[in-house]
Amino acid sequence: MTTPTHVANPDTVEMRGVSRRFGDIPAVRGTDLTIPAGQTVALLGPNGAGKSTMIDILLGLTRPDAGTVRVFGHVPSEAIRRGWVGAMLQSGTPLHDLSVREYLTMLAGLYPHPLSVERAMDIAGVAALADRRTQRLSGGESQRVRCAAAVICDPRLLVLDEPTVAMDVESRRAFWDAMRAFAAQGRTVLFATHYLEEADAFADRVVLMARGRVVADGPATQIKARVGGRTLRFTLPPGRDADVASLPGVTAVTRHGDALTATCADSDAAVRALVARVPEARDIEISGARLEDAFIELTTNEEVPA
Amino acid sequence: MNSVAFTRYELLRLVRNRRAFIFSLIFPLILFLVIGTSAKGDAYGVPYKEYYMVAMIAFGATMAVLSGGARIATDRAAGWMRALRLTPLSVGAYLRAKMASGLFLALISVVLISAAGLATGVRMGWGPWLETVALVVVGLLPLGLVGITLGHLGTPESMGPIVGGLSALLSMLGGSWFPLSGTLESVGKLLPTYWITRAGPLAIQGHAWPGTAWVVVVAWTAGAAVLAAWAYRRSEGRR
Numbered sequence: 392m393t394t395p396t397h398v399a400n401p402d403t404v405e406m407r408g409v410s411r412r413f414g415d416i417p418a419v420r421g422t423d424l425t426i427p428a429g430q431t432v433a434l435l436g437p438n439g440a441g442k443s444t445m446i447d448i449l450l451g452l453t454r455p456d457a458g459t460v461r462v463f464g465h466v467p468s469e470a471i472r473r474g475w476v477g478a479m480l481q482s483g484t485p486l487h488d489l490s491v492r493e494y495l496t497m498l499a500g501l502y503p504h505p506l507s508v509e510r511a512m513d514i515a516g517v518a519a520l521a522d523r524r525t526q527r528l529s530g531g532e533s534q535r536v537r538c539a540a541a542v543i544c545d546p547r548l549l550v551l552d553e554p555t556v557a558m559d560v561e562s563r564r565a566f567w568d569a570m571r572a573f574a575a576q577g578r579t580v581l582f583a584t585h586y587l588e589e590a591d592a593f594a595d596r597v598v599l600m601a602r603g604r605v606v607a608d609g610p611a612t613q614i615k616a617r618v619g620g621r622t623l624r625f626t627l628p629p630g631r632d633a634d635v636a637s638l639p640g641v642t643a644v645t646r647h648g649d650a651l652t653a654t655c656a657d658s659d660a661a662v663r664a665l666v667a668r669v670p671e672a673r674d675i676e677i678s679g680a681r682l683e684d685a686f687i688e689l690t691t692n693e694e695v696p697a
Numbered sequence: 698m699n700s701v702a703f704t705r706y707e708l709l710r711l712v713r714n715r716r717a718f719i720f721s722l723i724f725p726l727i728l729f730l731v732i733g734t735s736a737k738g739d740a741y742g743v744p745y746k747e748y749y750m751v752a753m754i755a756f757g758a759t760m761a762v763l764s765g766g767a768r769i770a771t772d773r774a775a776g777w778m779r780a781l782r783l784t785p786l787s788v789g790a791y792l793r794a795k796m797a798s799g800l801f802l803a804l805i806s807v808v809l810i811s812a813a814g815l816a817t818g819v820r821m822g823w824g825p826w827l828e829t830v831a832l833v834v835v836g837l838l839p840l841g842l843v844g845i846t847l848g849h850l851g852t853p854e855s856m857g858p859i860v861g862g863l864s865a866l867l868s869m870l871g872g873s874w875f876p877l878s879g880t881l882e883s884v885g886k887l888l889p890t891y892w893i894t895r896a897g898p899l900a901i902q903g904h905a906w907p908g909t910a911w912v913v914v915v916a917w918t919a920g921a922a923v924l925a926a927w928a929y930r931r932s933e934g935r936r
Contacts, residue, residue, distance in 0.1 A: 450782075450783060451782065452779060452782055452783075468782075471782075471783060471784070471785065472785040473785075474785065476783075477783075478783050480779065480780075480783075482776045482779065483775065483776030483777065483779055483780045484775045484776060485775075486710065486772060486775065486777055487710070487714075487771065487775065488709075488710040488713040488714050489706060489709065489710060489713075493706065493709070496706075497702065497703060497706040498784065500702030500703065500706075501702065501703065501784045501785050501786050502784070502785060503785070540780075544784075
């Protein structure tokens with residue numbers, strides 16, 4: 392079996408100071424990302440955060456304007472050539488005029504140490520589609536075939552860019568069950584998502600991106616506490632904002648006219664205290680923080696260069 | 698070695714997609730049977746039938762290699778060029794597989810029309826025939842590169858008319874539809890299709906390709922390679 396020549400550095404992925412602009416728009420701005428072998432990492436962020444660009448740079452599909460990328464100590468194309476990296480991206484359909492089995496057999500023939508086609512089809516749940524021509528697959532079926540294509544090289548690093556985007560709830564669960572089993576064999580997995588629940592359920596570590604930067608990086612529970620809080624919205628004439636801000640469980644307060652929004656780390660404590668101490672608050676609503684709101688809050692203090 | 702496996706599936710895909718190429722095989726064959734076997738007189742110093750057999754081989758083979766490269770447009774539309782970069786297969790090996798599939802079609806055309814020639818009384822002899830086939834393959838090289846260029850510029854829908862139109866134009870100006878003389882011939886001599894067509898009559902008369910033929914084919918190959926590289930970078934280079 393092949394082993395990486397770079398034994399001194401056990402990290403699977405090492406990205407340093409990576410930047411990329413598209414025209415005037417900076418997609419990724421001087422970002423670092425290091426992933427040790429065996430971790431399952433979620434790259435979490437709203438649309439336009441730079442997740443896909445990071446993944447494209449990691450895979451060598453996009454050249455960074457600045458910064459360095461190493462995958463198992465090699466440039467991405469070399470790691471791919473050795474069959475260490477499997478990827479499932481958002482775009483692309485399998486080549487036409489082949490059956491699913493033929494398409495996967497063809498791909499397997501390109502790699503130095505592939506899985507068997509049957510095993511790849513099992514993992515992705517496409518065994519029943521083996522003899523179907525690729526152009527006759529539905530969107531969801533085609534997505535699962537692309538998943539089989541991503542694992543066929545028996546990768547040590549599996550990269551998934553919003554893999555469940557077109558799936559219904561049931562297929563989404565089946566997909567993550569399969570991926571969990573696959574990752575349990577010591578593989579490293581990096582997946583991009585904008586679902587906090589998905590990151591929470593599947594990843595050991597969550598890297599939060601907003602506006603091309605990593606704004607938070609840690610265990611899923613920690614990130615969840617930070618961005619997954621609830622908000623209280625209610626009507627309250629101006630005058631007692633400071634009292635609201637000092638209530639237990641409240642982390643921040645913002646006002647729009649008579650409407651006050653309190654961001655909470657502990658919404659239960661906050662709502663009890665609010666009712667007791669600020670009885671003039673009316674029309675109280677409790678809602679889960681939308682991820683986008685959390686990102687905006689995490690990045691509001693930061694200047695936005697043109 | 699992995700490119701051999703890929704080429705095998707490339708041929709399988711080609712054969713499955715018969716509708717796309719059956720016309721390019723049948724049309725020159727019918728023209729040969731209708732026109733080639735009934736016309737009288739000589740062309741380029743050999744009986745018309747013998748000229749016309751190789752001319753139709755040239756026409757069919759031109760369509761075949763142009764469409765081989767043009768099939769890249771379909772793969773591009775499916776997002777394959779990005780997927781390709783996630784595999785160990787090199788872009789060069791992928792393009793060679795496309796050339797090979799075009800050449801495979803061209804050779805089917807050669808066999809079909811040669812068999813029709815044999816059945817209708819063309820007697821060429823193995824030596825001249827093999828020499829002709831070898832020169833046809835050489836002359837197809839730049840046309841295959843032109844096909845690769847087209848495949849990177851157009852959409853799958855536009856490829857049919859573009860390949861059909863360009864094959865017709867190159868074949869007509871190259872003297873595959875009727876023998877050329879005068880000004881038309883001096884223009885035709887600048888095209889590889891002219892020399893593919895002339896390969897037959899020259900071989901029958903015991904002549905080799907003249908230096909001009911080699912210069913034209915080499916120049917076209919170099920030019921088409923530059924074009925193909927430009928077209929590839931234009932469609933895939935922005936990354």
